[in-house]
Amino acid sequence: MSVALTFPRPTERARLEEAASRVRERAGEWVRLPLREKIALARSLQAGVARVAERSVAAACAAKGIPAGSPLEGEEWLGGPYVALRLLAQLLRSLESLERTGAIPVPRPGRTAEGRLSLRVFPGDRLVLVGSAEALAGAREALQAPSSDKAEAPSFRIGEVAVGEGSTWAGRSLADLDLRGLYRVNVIGIQRGEERFTAPEPGEVLRAGDRLVVAGTAPDVEGLCGTGDACERLGGVR
Numbered sequence: 001m002s003v004a005l006t007f008p009r010p011t012e013r014a015r016l017e018e019a020a021s022r023v024r025e026r027a028g029e030w031v032r033l034p035l036r037e038k039i040a041l042a043r044s045l046q047a048g049v050a051r052v053a054e055r056s057v058a059a060a061c062a063a064k065g066i067p068a069g070s071p072l073e074g075e076e077w078l079g080g081p082y083v084a085l086r087l088l089a090q091l092l093r094s095l096e097s098l099e100r101t102g103a104i105p106v107p108r109p110g111r112t113a114e115g116r117l118s119l120r121v122f123p124g125d126r127l128v129l130v131g132s133a134e135a136l137a138g139a140r141e142a143l144q145a146p147s148s149d150k151a152e153a154p155s156f157r158i159g160e161v162a163v164g165e166g167s168t169w170a171g172r173s174l175a176d177l178d179l180r181g182l183y184r185v186n187v188i189g190i191q192r193g194e195e196r197f198t199a200p201e202p203g204e205v206l207r208a209g210d211r212l213v214v215a216g217t218a219p220d221v222e223g224l225c226g227t228g229d230a231c232e233r234l235g236g237v238r
Contacts, residue, residue, distance in 0.1 A: 035099045042095060046088040050198045053081035074158045078215060082158075082188045085199035086215075108181050113219075159185075159221040163210040170210075175202035183224040185216035 030038070057076045058068075066072045094104045109119045121127065129139055163169045169177060179185055190197040190204065191211040197204070206212075214221060 157218045161212045170208040184220045185214040189213035
């Protein structure tokens, strides 16, 4: 698919500062908005990002001399619209849960590579621990220790998974498959024939021939690729 590109002149610094100032001034208004209006605004932002996603990636690739269809193009998708769409999807999930139940969803427990139980915790959480005094002292020290700036960040990758004829995934929704819970990857797009869907809804039902674009750490993406459906290398998956 060919995309017509136009390259605007660099935005003047004064206009950038004006836009940033406008965002700061409206922050208080966002806080005071009812949940229903926040949800409507977040959905509008999500639709806007999805509408210009392909053009923004194509423009970035053209400006940087990146060949279309190359792994570097995948990095432009992951570092640009997919990040924005993912953050907006998470914001919507939290807002809708607050409206429905009065609380945000709690992440499901997972398992480490060694089979140990794992659960994400956040600053301010209070944990109830059981163990010997020595073990509890060690846990307290580990929880209160500052994170190391030298810690290696996880290596994120994009993968593409094909839903083949006769696949057990065909006819099931993304929510039903729960790839996030089972494999710790996010479905950030679907290629269906000539159509491309970014940030698909959980209720989206898959069809044979669909190609799912998934993002996650390298081990998780590669783990999903070993489930029986064909997985291709895309956007830096090794």
